[in-house]
Amino acid sequence: MLNTFVVYVENKPGVLTRVASLFRRRAFNIDSLTVGRTEKPEVSRMTITVDADYDQARRIEANLYKLVNVLLVENITSEPSIVRDLAMIKVAATHEARSHVLELASVFRARVVDVAPESLTIEITGDEDKIDGLLEVLRPYGVLEMVRTGIVAMRRGSKSSVLAAAASTPAPDVDHGDASYSV
């Protein structure tokens, strides 16, 4: 089962290597790993997806905590969350195919970000299934190049992670109002 971890780490040189090395050493298979800045300059945030059963997932979490630079680990797999991947897809789009490709892009709410005589580059954000879906329908036209960022994830609702909560003013603790919807 695919597990999604949100991992807060100290923003220091070499921390990414430590995390990656841990997964390699313990023979856990990373499906995707993204890392970026957060609202706090001294903290970076990783989203890591791993194929793991329940026990393995627990061990991954415990092992991540053993890294001195890891601040907080959340397994948000079974929590309501927003998961996004971004892809840029360069499709062969000759004159006749162009309008079909544009149509497909609009159905998937993707954007065209570059137009060239022989190709179109489409940018799409969404969960992985959505991107896989667009890719599937574009393949027959000829995918020349593709890049994906790997997923980033965030819990839904005003309940933020312990770490983020510590920084911001405490949000009122209302459970029922803890739902929000994204487009």
Next chain:
Amino acid sequence: MKTGAQIIWECLEREGVKHVFGYPGGAILPAYDALKHSKIHHILVRHEQGATHMADGYARVSGDVGVAVATSGPGATNMVTGIATAMLDSSPIVCITGQVGSKLIGSDAFQETDITGVTLPITKHNYLVTHASEVARTIREAFYVARSGRPGPVLVDITKDAQQTSCEFDWEAAKPQLPGYRPDLSPEPKEYEQALDLIQNAKRPVILAGHGIIISGAMREVRDFAERAGIPVALTLLGLGAFPASHPLNLGMMGMHGEAWVNQAIQEADLLLAFGMRFDDRVTGNLKTYAANAKKIHVEIDPAEINKNVKVDVALVGDLREVLHELLPKIETIDRSEWLDNIDRLKGDSAVRDIQNLPDSGHLYAAHVIHDLWHETRDADTVVVTDVGQHQMWEAQYYKHERPRSLITSGGLGTMGFALPAAIGAKVARPEAEVWVVCGDGGFQMTMPELATIVQENLKVHIAIINNGYLGMVRQWQEFFYEKNYQATPLLNPDFAKLGEAYGIRSMTVSKRSQVVPAVRSARQHDGPVLINFRVEQEDTVYPMVAAGASLHDMIRRPSPLVETADDE
């Protein structure tokens, strides 16, 4: 203003360090230059691996952090084996290495090795320091990380310019900043209740006593617990000494070369209480059949150990001593004499197979040497430091350890060459103790240059070489599992006694049982180090044995005398 080099020593002093084990070289020279202003005693080793094992031995006998120092490149890479050894056995050491100038990093400069990269998976944590102003905080953090929680090795790599440049030194301001590091966890009240419930209802419980007891300093608590609850105690190799061998509730060592009755008791148990042990594969045998009918309670400081090898019913994550303090007042005394009698019956069968009870055939067996050594030194404050192999297992079986930190041995990595340097570290940490090295003829030759360190430091370390002319433990595997195909295991050895003499160490050779006690006595009386070359039976075997992958109760046993006669015919 102080230089980074001066700050290194000042911080070590403030951390309570009195001795460091090291070897100089270009990238660490500024630090060595500043050593003259320090009260710290530097012990010059003969190989950096030796320095790490010494720091490790120092840490294991004292419970304090041991320190090793080396230069960049080859000096640092020579430390790798010692760091990995300390990592697997949770031993707190700090290794300080010099690094090329910060401007040269990444340029393949002379003696540049990415040692923080190399040691990433074998350290608890490591650091690269490129500014003098970072030295103090980093060293403080290194010590804190090494000794807290589950202890382990920490490496601090300091560039040459960070040693040479100066900055303000403010110890107070250089407090550790480790926002993510949480070494002190404790269980939930609900978990305690679940544990107590299992304990109260168990009919056939066994305590599995591990190294964590010694690390936690929970000997007294474990003893109280076992006595109050009437639960017998089995020990891991690294747990030996955590519970007195002579205690009526002591069963002995479990696992691959543990006593047959101990393993049998574990297999028949209905509750296992794992105290500071990590269910190593040498301890469990085949996991599918391991203690199949037992509930399991795991008291362990490292959450990553929970359900790693063996699935447990209750995990109490925290410091063992503190957890036992919580549990103890609630433990009810229960009569479990039926279970204890049952285990006693299992013991009988082993006694007739014991080599000590076999008729004297005139041969010198390693087991005899260990037994006699124990008999002679048991009343003293003795620390035995073993190497890895058959002699290590015989030591574990025949030397009865009453006190914690009286056996120092490489368990998890099984590092040959560990004993001699680790014993040096042990003696430096506890000069008042009587330190014995028990090592094989193979492993001794891996780090024997450290004999010179013993002499240079004038350390009274006793060395017992169990010389069987073989890489004995490997030969044993070849005997059992490779049709006695003794490839690459016979050893052509130097005359160890002459070798010892060449270093100026009083040395002797013993080949008869009757000579063992006199040799040990004369060594103890001698005012200086002594080496004894015990020429023992060459093709002797460590019994019993659980073959790799076999079930814990499925042991290869020493043929009993009766069986032996039948074989002879």
